[in-house]
Amino acid sequence: MNLLHNFFFNVYPYICLSVFLMGSLARFDRDQYTWKSDSSQLLRKGQLRWGSNLFHLGILFLFFGHSVGLLTPHWVYEPFITPAHKQLVAVVAGGVAGAVCFVGLTLLLHRRIFDPRIRLTSHRTDLLILVVLWCQLVLGLVTLPFSLGHSDGTVMLALSEWAQRIVTFRPDANGLIPLDWPYKVHLVLGMTIFLLFPFSRLVHVWSGFGTLAYVLRPYQVVRSRRIGLPHGSRSTR
Template sequence: MNPVLSYLHNFFFTVYPYICLAVFLMGSLARFDRDQYTWKSDSSQLLRTGTLRWGSNLFHIGILFLFFGHFVGLLTPHWLYESFISAADKQRMAIYSGGAAGIVCFIGLTLLLHRRLFDPRIRLTSHRTDIAILVILWVQLVIGLITLPFSFAHTDASAMLILGDWAQGIVTFRPHADGLLLLAWPYLIHLILGMTIFLLFPFSRLVHVWSGFATVGFLFRPNQLVRSRRLNVPAGHNLPRQPGAGV
């Protein structure tokens, strides 16, 4: 391999992941600490409902399935599931379920992007980062869908195993990217763009995802104990009115 390409390959798949993770975690913490007012999704529902409901629901359903599917699929060691499902069957399951979720997410995101680009009122109130992150997500989805035919070509699940081995090496701090040289270009671009989304995460409206995950903890909070406070008021006497209370 060309020395420059070899250097870029090693950088993007052994160093860049840690840069993205560090910025993702520390940047999110810094933004929450310094700019809590911006910690929101900036909904444009008040301006025009239109396709927002369909687009938002389809996008969120699809993206959540894809996120957890990638998370579990890439980080689950092969030995953990090989006793009850083969790697090839796991890959086929991932292709069909991930492909369906990707199409759902793509339709929803296309509706949201079209709405933000071509609705004059929403376009005027949109930040450039809002549009940029939607475009990046759209391109990432397209590339992800492009990888499906390549995955069909690897019926032995070799590509899936290589990707899983690389991802598990990253999280265990034993990065090795040599196996990725055997993969087609859509896989590599998909990985780089996916890591870049984590890099841009703290600087975009995507930070509201943290709040979504935090609501899970809200479900398991202890119950609040509320006691009524009874006042003994003699008969014929009225409670004093609160200052500023209107009629």
């Protein structure tokens, strides 16, 4: 058990991050025409609209919430909020966002599985990644009662300490040993999503973040160029 614990929480994160970064780069370099999210909006548009909007709204909140919550050092927020209060805020906000995301993803998964036309046009990886995301959301919601049972904030501190040590290349997973099993499975499955990322339609997320660079780019100056025409002639379009 100690060997498995050490592998999954000290070694496996770097395997997943390496495949995530290098695989995304290789996918963009070799298969740019597959760098997209296949659309099926002509079929059952109403369910797609509700499912997609709810899913993306919830998943974006969860992604940035997890990133800020796990990677922000304790000393940054300590003057303003205690670990116990921070954990309570994370449970409430994460619970609401997780429920919204769960409803949206369930609609999308139901649409993919039970509509014969959409199922025939769906890749197996599309269904796989939706199922993995759905299981990850369920596990995340399962951890909420466990977090309420540890209202002193120790769980939040242990998870943050582990995540910050991973990104600073000082892995130490000893603090995760006392945690309940839903947290550990949730972490492993979350890292596995990064491992599957380059091989699925999730790569289109990079394009979404790429639009931020487009919005912030400087204006392009375009000047008109007048071309002299012979006397009596006129320009045509």
